[in-house]
Amino acid sequence: MGRTGSTRSEEILTAALELFTRLGYEATTMADIGAAVGVRGPSLYRHVPSKQDILVRIMTRTMEDLLRTHRSALAGVAPDDPVERLRRATEAHVRYHARHRREAFVGNREIRSLVPPHRERVLTLRSEYERCFRDLIEVGVRLGRFDAASARLASYAILDLGMGVAVWFREGGEPGEDAVVWQYGQFALRLVGVRSG
Amino acid sequence: MGRTGSTRSEEILTAALELFTRLGYEATTMADIGAAVGVRGPSLYRHVPSKQDILVRIMTRTMEDLLRTHRSALAGVAPDDPVERLRRATEAHVRYHARHRREAFVGNREIRSLVPPHRERVLTLRSEYERCFRDLIEVGVRLGRFDAASARLASYAILDLGMGVAVWFREGGEPGEDAVVWQYGQFALRLVGVRSG
């Protein structure tokens, strides 16, 4: 029984995530979430302070996980090997979006359901993440390894591929996670003009 | 005063589209839409049958437009030139998403706000559109012009790029529509292994 998660609040976050993914934040009621964990709506308030707070916890955790994954994917990769760095970053990005499709999906679509103080915080984390990719590409261009007219467009394109994965990917379906990750890593490199995946 | 559009309902659809884009369908109220056209909420019912109907009209019109532009982009392009066909299809796709970002944005995100009979209809149109791209890529692979391990993944990737454009593109911003369209056409070809843009 830790303080943050005492199992019950985790269950609630998980159930809410599933419902937010399927119905959207606005269309999900506290009663729905309660039913998903075997409880009436009002009882949820014993474990979480509000519906908005559920969304906030889900979204900030997601963005932090994503950034953490990104950093650890690049840890130990030579800074002067932009090809390998972009490949690793993209693979981590895509793997995260495949493995945590609900989190990524909600994280992308429900930003507007966040109420001001939190919205800005999440948006800041998000643009920090975007900047990582743009920087990666700019380095590659500067080193003459990439051929991209606009690093910004290329980074948007690569990031958007990940969001797409979160939409259509199904665990246990075909193609599997590894195949998608590999393929999308190749896509990213091709996008910036690297030959032979 | 024509029957379908008598200006007023068009104004309402346009205002609603803007609001749905910014706030989402659920979070937009009839009073909001009314205010945007200078009228109280209930007065809207003189021009449109319901809020849901506004969404339905927006979304079906969007999907039909998209399919129409796709077909006309390919009209007259040699069937045995998959490179040119994919380039044209992608350019039309991206141009549509840049030029009608609100329509495309709402069309992608509010499918779940559509009530059953319509949701299915829109989803059918959408998968018809997806299939066009997959077929295009399969032909290219069969003719040996494309190098794609999975036509399905490649088509998803290309389509997702378009959705991304609808999210971040701003009319009058940089890069402009033509630059984005050209760049994304090149991205699509690179994705399927075509060299030299």
Added chain:
DNA sequence: GGCTTCCGCTAATGCTCATTAGCACTAAGT
């Protein structure tokens, strides 16, 4: 002037919700 059509308005109506109050039960701990 009287009739009709259009279109806007305010006041219901009838939900659906998030959230709060207040009560009850259980399991420890003492």
Added chain:
DNA sequence: ACTTAGTGCTAATGAGCATTAGCGGAAGCC
């Protein structure tokens, strides 16, 4: 046995919202 957390429940509360009723005015037509 008494108390205290912890957790659930039902019944408010209070707001927001789509939609409907019913009224009134303006414009055109006779």
